[in-house]
Amino acid sequence: MIGIIVPAHNEEDFLDDCIKSLIAASAHEELAGEPVEILIMLDDCTDDSVSVARSHGVLTHLCEYRNVGMTRAAGARLMLERGARWLAFTDADSVVPYAWLAEQMNLKADAVCGIVQVSDWSEHTEQVRLRYDALYRPVEDHRHIHGANLGVCAKAYQRAGGFKSLPAHEDVHLVEDLQRIGARIAWTARNSVVTSARKNYRCKEGFGDYLNSLAAPSLMS
Template identity: 80%
Template sequence: MIGIIVPAHNEEDFLDDCIKSLVAAASHQELGGEAVEILIMLDDCSDDSLHIAQSHGVGTHVCNHRNVGMTRAVGAQLLLERGARWLAFTDADSVVPYAWLAEQITHQVDAVCGIVEVTDWSEHSEQVRMRYDAVYRPVDDHRHIHGANLGVSAAAYLRAGGFRALPAHEDVHLVRDLQRIGANIVWTARNGVITSARKNCRCREGFGDYLNSLATPSLLS
C-alpha cells in the first residue's frame, strides 16, 4: 500500500482542491491498481477542514500537536502500521499533478525530493517574484527540500528515524538523516507541486515565511 500524509491546520480554503488532486493521482494507471490511502492530519482545526476531508471519503486523524514535525510523524506511523511500503507527503495548501505518485514509485529509490511551483503571486510584489526566481532552481539534481513534495520508502524512513518533532524544517532534517544513512535520493524537477504563496502562512519559518522575507532585501542571506 502507498500512504499519503497531509498535515492541515485550518485549511478549508485549500483542502478541497488538494484532496481532489490526491484522489486523481492515486488512480494513475501506472500504479497498477495498488491501494493508496490518503490521511489528512487535522491539527487543531477550528474551521470546516474536517467536514471537507470527510466529504471525500479519505482518512482523517484529529490531533492537537501544533507541530508539523510531530503531525507528519504520527501520520506516517499510522500508515506504516496499516502496511504502507511508500510514504508520500504534501501540504494542504498544495495541488499535486496526476503523475505525482506514479513518478515517485517508478524511480525505485529510497526517497524522491521534488520541486514546488507558485502560480498565484497576487499577494506579493513583482520584486518578490523576481527575487524568488533568481535563486530557485527548478531543474533535475536540484537540492530543494519541500514537505509539499516528498516521498520516501517505508524502510528508508524507519532507518533514518522518521520525522523529528520540530515546528519547522522537519523535512530538511529528515532528508539530512536519509543522506546520513546513505539513502539513494532522486532530486527531480518533474511533476512539480503547485503550492500557495499566501502571506498568512500556517507554519512559521516555512515556505510562506521565506517568501515574505523576500520583500525585505536586507533579510536575504
C-alpha cells in the same frame, strides 16, 4: 500500499482542491491498481476542514500538536501500521500533478525530493517573484527540500528515524538523516507541486516566511 500524509490546520479554503488532486494521482494507470490511502491529519482545526476532508471519504485523524514535525510523524506511524510500503507527503494548501505518485515510484529510489511552483503571486510584489525565480532551480538534480513534495520508502524512513518533533524544517532534517544512512535520493523536477504563496501561512520559518524574507530591502537593493 502507498500512504499519503497531509497535515492540515484550518485549511478549509485549500483542502478540497488538494484532496481532489491526490485522489486523481492515486488512480494513475502506472500504479497498476496498487492501493493508495490518503490520510488528512487534522491538527487543532477550528474551521470546516474536518467536514471538507470527510466529504471525500479519505482517512482522517484528529490531533492537537500544532507542530508540523509531530503531525507528519504521527501520520507516518499510522500509515506504517496500516502496511504502507511508501510514504508520500504534501501540504494542505498544495495541489499535486496527476503523475505525482507514479513519478515517485518509477524513480526506484529510497526517497524522492520534488520541487514546487507558485501559480498565484497576487499577495506579493513583482520584486519578490523575480527574486524567487532568480534563486530557485527547478531542474533535475536540484537540492530543494519541500514537505509539500516528498516521498520516502517505509524502510528508509524507519532506518533514518522518521520526522523529528520540530515546528519547522522537519523535512530538511529527515532528508539529512536519509543522506546519513546512505539512502538513494532522487532530486527531480518532473513532478512539480503547485503550492500557495499566501501571507497568512500556517508554519513559521516555512515557505511563507522564506517568501516574506525576499521582500527585505537589503535583498531588493
